[in-house]
Amino acid sequence: MLNRTAEDWQRLGHLPTLLEALPALVRELGFRYYRFSFASCTHAISAGNLVTGSEAIIQAALDLRAHHLQRSNIPLIWEPKAFATAPSLWAQAQRLGLRHGWLQPLHKGVAHSCLALLRPHVSVSATEHYQNAASALWLGEFLHRTASQSDAALKSSRGCV
Incomplete structure (x- = not known):
């Protein structure tokens, strides 16, 4: 899973290139839909292929578990x-085809991110989760680190509190 050479990952260390490759990386993990969101004191980034209305459901799911998002790297x-x-919200997610998957929170200091991996069919078995959890966590960490270092062209101004 996510088999790439060191040179491939170095090339993917540039955020626009990584976000362009993200749909294929997510498919390799067995998911159709994804959303990556990153927020720090200085900038925010969001990318995904969710159907209209889905982002609000994912954000609401994260808001329901705000403590989990801020304190844990354990997938939800x-x-x-x-x-x-x-x-x-669960009923609405089901209607939109967001039936199976998980949310992988990541954080370091005040910066936090989440990689949502979702699909409409085939539930995530315990075996599949254990087989893919390390790859999903690694991908989330790579996205988080790359977003932290993103260039000014992708930054949107946010004030620190």
Whole structure:
């Protein structure tokens, strides 16, 4: 999974190139939809291929687990119990085809990011999760680090509080 040479990964260390390759990397992990979001005191980045209306659901899922997002690198499995306090969001996600996958939070200092990996069909078995979790975490870490170092052309101004 995610087999590339050191030279490939060095080339992918430039954020625009990495974001261009991201759909293929996500497909290699077995997912159709993705969203990567990064936020720090100085800039924010978001990229993905979600259907209209999906970004709000993913953000709401993260908001339901804000402590998890800020403190843990443990993936949040995309399942009904993740939406226990907001079952209408789960129903809406199902209608949009966001049925299976997980959210991989990452953070370092005040910078945080999340890689959402989702698909409409085939549930994520425990075996698949264990087989792909390391690759998904590695990809998320690579995205997070590359976004942290992104050039000024991709930055949108944000004030630090």
